[in-house]
Amino acid sequence: MSTGLIILLVVIVALLVVAALVTVLIGRRGDAGPGLKRRFGPEYxxxxxxxxxxxxxxxxxxxERVERHGDLRERPLAREERDRYTARWTSVQEHFVESPRQAVAEADQLLGEIAAVRGYPDGGRYDExxxxxxxxxxxxxxxxxxxHRMAGAAGAGAATGAGTEEMRSALVGAHELFDDLTGAGGDAAESGRHRAA
Structure with missing residues (x-):
């Protein structure tokens, strides 16, 4: 084979490899949005x-969140733990009628505690x-x-803040996460889990 033919073959192979890489990268980039939208839903x-x-x-x-926390394995709750947390959440709901701000603070603390017990970063590192x-x-x-935002505002002594209806709505939303973390809303392993791998 002549040197010119060898160079031509090397160039053709290199171009094919580059074209394949570009196709793969474009394909990944195109799937990132829909895949993340599916996985994160409203959080996206x-x-x-x-x-x-x-x-x-x-x-x-x-x-970056997926890279840092995607491999996290939730520790299952024992039935006694689940029952104890459920009783505490019921108490939070009962306190809401008399003291909404106190109930919101208790709900915030309880969610942070359950998440930590399940294996998530400690509630002292709320953002993480x-x-x-x-x-x-x-x-x-x-x-x-x-x-958490409402509990922080109440703890800071904010004179104006969330009204009772806004706090009630937040407590209802927080209850959905509580159900996910305790497995009260169905299968503990699947309830509320991300929809796409």
Missing amino acids: ERAVAAHDGDTQAAERELN QLAALSVHHADHVDGYRRI
Whole structure:
């Protein structure tokens, strides 16, 4: 074979390899949005809004969450633990009628505690805990975010803040995450889990 023919074959093979890589990268990039939307649901839209509509920045953030927390394995709750947490949540709901702000603070603390027991980062690192929860319970993590924000405002002694109806709505949303974490809403392993791998 002549040197010119060998060079031509090497160039053709190199071009084919580059074309294949470009095709794979474009395919991955095209699936990132729909895959993340499916996995994160409403959390995807919240992330895009937090990044002022910059979907690439939001997707980078969500992908980083998956990389950090995607392999997290939730520790199952024993029946006694589940019953104890359920009794505490019932108490929170009962307190709401007389003291909504106190009930919101109790709900916030209880969700952080259950998440830590299940294996998520400790509630003292709320942002990290919320990020991990968003990977595995994206459909219901906003309830925890809302309850935590209201509990923080009440703890800071904010004279004006959420009204009773807003606190009730946040407590209902937080209850959905509570059900996911305790398995009260169905199968503990599947309830509220992300929809796409």
